[in-house]
Amino acid sequence: MISASVTETIQFYHLDPMNVVWHGNYVQFFENARCALLEKIDYNYPQMDASGYVWPIVDMRVKYVGPCTFGQKITITATLREFENRLKIDYLITDAKTGTKLTKGFTIQVAVEKDTGEMLFRSPDFLIERLEAMTQ
Template identity: 85%
Template sequence: MISASVTETVQFYHLDPMNVVWHGNYVQFFENARCALLDQIDYNYPQMDASGYVWPVVDMRVKYVRPCTFGQNITITATLREYENRLKIDYLVSDSKTGEKLTKGFTIQVAVEKSSGEMLYRSPNFFIEKMEALV
């Protein structure tokens, strides 16, 4: 499957009172990696909008394995696992130097027709064809 990675340095504003990355900031880390992945397949949010579909996140899971700390360089990798009926994207946050797994998770997005607000139970045909040409 297709993957993309981004790197970040943990900043002071990412931390909670216990001096580790606040759990809610992982959502932003995932989003940054997801956008890199969507750019790679040329179907990021502007292209989604132009295609007449929106793809809301309908489910998200995060498993915290080890904490991220101030100044730590981390790599966030997003991997597209499913695309036929929904977008399922897996995420892995790891230490950039050691490769140690820090956090993992996934999101699920579904296609919704902008004009009607109707959720599709299958990804649009043009998107499936686009993905099959890439994989």
């Protein structure tokens, strides 16, 4: 499968009153890695828009394994797991120095025709063909 990673340093504004990363910020970390993955397959948000489809997230899960703390460098990896009927992207956040698993999760996005608002039950053929070529 296709993967992309980004590295971030935990900043003060990421923290909650308990001095660990506030749970809602993990969604932003996932988004940063997802954009890197979409760039890698040349189908980021501008390309989605130009293709006539929007891809809303319809499901998301996050499992917090260990805390992220101020100054810590983390690596966020996004891996495309499914693409025929939807985009299922798995995420793994690890400590950049030790590789310790900190958080994992996934998102599911579905294709929706921009003009009609109709959800597709299969990813557009051009995207399936592109991704099959990249995974062979």
